[in-house]
Structure formats: C-alpha cells, structure tokens
C-alpha cells in the first residue's frame with residue numbers, strides 16, 4: 496500500500512468536492528443500487544437504514560468529508576475508528592471491499608458522466624483503496640484482539656435468550672447466553688452487540704443494541720424499546736421466547752467508560768438511550784466505588800421509565816452515585832423533575848467544568864446537548880456521545 500497519496504491524486508480528489516457536495520446523495524444512491532445486486536452483500540447491511548434513506552445521506556457526508564480532508568486525515572481518526580468498529584460488528588471482511596470499490600466508481604461515473612474523466616476515476620480508485628487499507632488493517636487488529644481474550648470470538652455466534660423481563664410499558668430486557676455454553680468476552684461498559692435474526696420474515700435482519708449490564712464473563716443483557724413498525728423490536732417483544740436463538744457478533748464500539756476513569760462522570764440519557772449508561776453505572780458500582788457519578792435521565796413519564804428501581808438500588812448502595820430523573824409528564828407521587836433536562840439545570844447540578852459527560856438518546860436530545868455543552872465551555876474531549884443508525888458526525892456543528 497502507498498504510505499501516502501500522491502499530490503496529484505489529492506488534487507484530483509479535492510477537485511471533485513463541489514460535485515460531491517451537489518450530487519453526493521445521488522452517487523451513494525447509485526452505489527447502493529449497484530452494491531445490492533449481490534444478495535450476499537445486501538445481507539451485510541441494516542436494511543432499515545437503507546429504507547429510511549439515512550445510510551445514503553450518512554455515506555454521502557462521509558465521502559465528502561474524506562475528499563475535503565484527504566490532505567489532513569488525522570481529522571478523520573474518530574470517524575475511522577467508529578467505522579472500523581461497526582464493520583467488525585457487521586462481520587465485514589476484506590473480501591467485501593472490492594464490491595464497494597466497483598460500485599462506488601461505477602456510481603461516480605454514472606452520476607457525474609463526462610465530468611468523471613479517467614484521471615478522476617483513477618484518483619478516486621486510489622483514494623478508496625488507501626482508506627480501505629487503513630480500515631482493513633484496523634479491523635484485523637480489532638478481530639485479533641477479540642479472539643485473544645477469554646470468551647472472545649469473531650463472526651456470528653449463536654446465543655439463547657435465557658431471560659425476558661418487562662422493564663416498562665414499552666421496554667423489555669433480554670439476557671443472552673452462548674448456545675455453546677462457553678464464556679463471553681467481558682465487554683467495555685458502553686459497547687453494543689450486533690444481532691442477526693434468522694426467523695421467518697426476519698431472515699438476515701441486522702440490528703445494534705447497547706449492552707445494558709455490567710461486564711461479566713457469563714452473559715449479556717440488551718434492553719429494547721418497542722419501535723412503531725419496528726420489525727426487530729416487534730419480534731423481540733411479541734415472539735421471542737426463552738430458548739429463542741439470536742446470532743451475535745462480539746461487543747463493539749468505542750463509546751465506553753475508561754478502564755480507570757480519572758474525572759467525575761455524568762451519564763446523561765434520553766429514553767431508551769439509558770441502556771449503555773446502566774452498563775457503565777453497574778461497572779462504577781462494582782469497580783469504581785469512589786468515582787463521583789451523576790446519572791441524569793429524561794423520559795416521557797413513569798410508564799416509559801426502564802430500570803428505574805435497579806438504578807435507584809445501585810445509588811442507595813453507593814454514596815458516590817447521584818440520580819436525577821426528568822419526566823415530560825410527571826404525577827405528584829413521582830420522584831422526578833417535570834419537563835426536559837436543561838443545560839441550566841446541568842450547570843447548577845453537576846460538575847460540568849471537570850466531568851466526562853456521556854450522552855445517549857434520540858437525535859434531538861444529542862443535537863440539543865452536544866452544542867449546548869460546548870457553549871457551556873465543556874471541552875469537546877470530555878463530551879462522549881453515541882447514536883445508533885448511520886453516524887451523524889456533525890452534531891457539534
């Protein structure tokens with residue numbers, strides 16, 4: 496692999512930035528159309544993100560960001576790590592990359608027509624493989640690291656549902672244990688699992704769910720909200736039973752609590768976005784008993800509030816854990832504030848000037864808090880957020 500792209504390639508790719516800004520979504524649309532002619536490639540993707548169009552927009556943004564920063568790649572380090580983690584979770588392998596190269600170059604030619612000259616296509620081919628090498632190398636390291644650990648694995652492994660438990664009117668937890676009876680890899684609190692369903696009507700459907708329990712070598716727990724028209728969540732809520740099998744890849748993701756947290760921690764969540772926070776809270780209760788921790792959660796009302804008793808229980812056992820709850824609609828008996836969590840409340844109630852802030856929730860929640868925290872002088876390296884779905888890297892913009 497070239498260790499660096501030539502100045503000529505960089506210039507040719509950068510020259511396509513205006514065309515990508517204008518036609519990026521058309522290009523990614525054409526790319527996916529070409530890519531999905533191969534059934535085995537189509538099965539690698541979460542098709543609900545395709546149906547919503549979100550994946551096309553996210554990829555168009557990523558391609559544009561790559562072209563814009565091709566002479567300053569360190570800017571993309573976080574994005575590259577997230578993509579590599581996601582690829583390992585989706586069991587993407589080096590042999591899949593040529594399919595994307597062919598589809599992307601074909602799509603650029605199709606959409607840009609004569610403007611996509613041979614030198615431009617050659618430059619994009621080179622640029623694609625340059626980035627692909629970086630990703631494939633990183634993904635190989637992640638996979639090696641996974642198999643080197645007790646309970647680790649790569650590719651899909653069969654898990655059984657061994658417990659199913661309602662956490663609120665709309666949220667259910669599932670405990671998953673390997674069918675082979677072996678141990679599981681201790682995940683990093685905050686990481687997610689990738690599940691593949693193999694049931695009639697859901698064959699090949701893939702979804703990510705955050706792990707909602709603390710690290711252990713025996714089982715994982717996921718906690719799932721029923722989404723309107725959600726195929727996978729509908730199946731899990733209505734049809735999955737004890738003993739149902741799900742295929743799972745190893746825990747992935749870089750949104751996690753440090754091994755030895757050095758600053759106070761604020762765990763800020765909206766709705767079912769509390770799941771990775773509960774995993775972090777269990778780990779803090781178990782291993783970081785002196786770490787000042789603020790568990791701040793907003794949800795619609797008491798009926799949608801999952802794992803409430805569990806979180807309160809952990810807080811009661813540990814002096815260092817403070818819990819605050821916000822309901823959009825509260826009743827007099829609720830131990831909750833009314834309305835949304837606000838930046839003013841956070842400023843008055845948690846050590847924003849020192850803490851690491853972890854955020855997970857719906858997009859409007861992240862779109863509100865990430866810029867508000869930056870405006871409140873929280874340095875971006877202390878703001879950590881997670882959102883499932885095609886990654887939107889522009890929340891801080």
Ligand SMILES: NC(=O)C1=CN([C@@H]2O[C@H](COP(=O)(O)OP(=O)(O)OC[C@H]3O[C@@H](n4cnc5c(N)ncnc54)[C@H](O)[C@@H]3O)[C@@H](O)[C@H]2O)C=CC1
Nearest residue numbers: 765766767768793794795835856857859860863881882883
């Ligand atoms: N690891 C991950 O990336 C995970 C992501 N999620 C995501 O979290 C989201 C949670 O969704 P739902 O439970 O449907 O949430 P929701 O739409 O019901 O909202 C939950 C709460 O978030 C708060 N909120 C929403 N907008 C806000 C704003 N602008 N300012 C302040 N607070 C606001 C409110 O308290 C609201 O009650 C989903 O989009 C899901 O994909 C969930 C679990 C894990």
